[in-house]
Amino acid sequence: MSDRKEKKVTARAHANIALAKYWGKRDETLNLPFFDSLSINLEDLYTETTAVWNEEDPRDALSINGWEVPAHKLGRIQKMLDTIRAKAGLEGMRCVLTSRNNFPVSTGLASSASGAAAAAVAAAASAGLSLTERELTQLARLASGSGARSIPSGWVRAYAGTEPDGSDCYASSLFPHQYWNLHVFAILVDTKPKRISSAEGMIACQKSPFWNAYMASAKMHADAAQNAIFQKDFSLLREVVHASTSQLHALAATASPSIFYISPKSLEIIEHIHRQSQAVPVCCTLDAGSNVIVICEDVVYPFVKNDIIAFGLPYIQTKVGGGTTIIN
Ligand code: 2P0
Numbered sequence: 183m184s185d186r187k188e189k190k191v192t193a194r195a196h197a198n199i200a201l202a203k204y205w206g207k208r209d210e211t212l213n214l215p216f217f218d219s220l221s222i223n224l225e226d227l228y229t230e231t232t233a234v235w236n237e238e239d240p241r242d243a244l245s246i247n248g249w250e251v252p253a254h255k256l257g258r259i260q261k262m263l264d265t266i267r268a269k270a271g272l273e274g275m276r277c278v279l280t281s282r283n284n285f286p287v288s289t290g291l292a293s294s295a296s297g298a299a300a301a302a303v304a305a306a307a308s309a310g311l312s313l314t315e316r317e318l319t320q321l322a323r324l325a326s327g328s329g330a331r332s333i334p335s336g337w338v339r340a341y342a343g344t345e346p347d348g349s350d351c352y353a354s355s356l357f358p359h360q361y362w363n364l365h366v367f368a369i370l371v372d373t374k375p376k377r378i379s380s381a382e383g384m385i386a387c388q389k390s391p392f393w394n395a396y397m398a399s400a401k402m403h404a405d406a407a408q409n410a411i412f413q414k415d416f417s418l419l420r421e422v423v424h425a426s427t428s429q430l431h432a433l434a435a436t437a438s439p440s441i442f443y444i445s446p447k448s449l450e451i452i453e454h455i456h457r458q459s460q461a462v463p464v465c466c467t468l469d470a471g472s473n474v475i476v477i478c479e480d481v482v483y484p485f486v487k488n489d490i491i492a493f494g495l496p497y498i499q500t501k502v503g504g505g506t507t508i509i510n
Pocket of ligand 1 (some may be wrong): 200201202203204205213219259294295326327328381436450468469470
């Protein structure tokens with residue numbers, strides 16, 4: 183038995199929504215993306231995870247909202263924990279992660295991102311490691327590619343890098359969360375877990391005849407989004423957000439087998455927002471699910487909110503949020 187004192191640490195991480203999306207991996211094992219992506223953290227959608235290392239059982243354990251995840255389904259969380267164990271010299275000890283989300287999981291609302299980020303920060307701190315933000319983004323990335331982007335605050339860019347070992351692949355904040363006062367509405371079109379995971383979807387999409395054309399276009403989106411944000415130019419931002427979203431979902435439809443994350447109801451909302459966006463500073467996006475995220479400028483907030491209410495669906499209203507923090 184080790185005489186190391188057990189240290190429980192709880193971290194809170196926010197979900198993020200990509201404005202320039204990550205889709206496809208140059209390395210499946212290390213979760214290294216083909217190109218850069220850019221996202222905002224969502225202040226009111228978060229995961230809180232408590233980590234503790236002990237010797238009670240040789241196997242790591244994870245529960246999500248009270249559900250004990252079977253050992254064979256730990257997947258890439260296992261890889262992240264193994265990395266922490268090796269760095270901290272905790273061979274023979276296991277990590278117990280207890281995680282809760284305040285929003286529906288596996289529905290394209292980036293619960294894998296907030297889950298990975300909260301687990302990375304809590305497990306590393308509980309293991310006694312003192313890591314830089316960049317190192318924490320690399321740990322979170324092992325569990326979920328988009329998870330790297332939930333570690334830094336506000337407007338975050340994930341850099342794909344080129345090194346085979348992933349040493350230059352990380353995420354960092356471009357602007358703090360207060361930088362631009364935008365409003366975000368997550369419209370809950372469907373809260374059932376999605377049938378095809380993002381990881382499977384990415385692989386299927388690489389069999390699309392349009393994959394190379396998609397890559398050529400999608401790798402420009404992070405620079406375009408960063409430029410739009412730097413200028414606080416909403417119409418430029420809307421252009422890139424709509425391009426990034428439409429191209430991903432069009433690609434998914436041409437994957438082998440075809441993937442349709444968008445439902446008829448999401449399409450109705452998307453068409454409406456696209457029409458509105460010709461006249462007012464509003465845009466919308468979806469990740470790998472049917473829930474629609476609507477983003478607007480402060481000046482049109484009451485008008486857009488009325489539109490959202492008229493859809494008659496549950497929604498979560500939020501703003502750009504901070505990074506992952508230790509809360510206990
Ligand atoms: C993104 N998505 O940039 C894109 C857009 C979904 C659509 O990253 O396999 O759960 O764990 O690296 O991070 C969701 O995929 O995938 C995602 P893995 P992840 O947010």
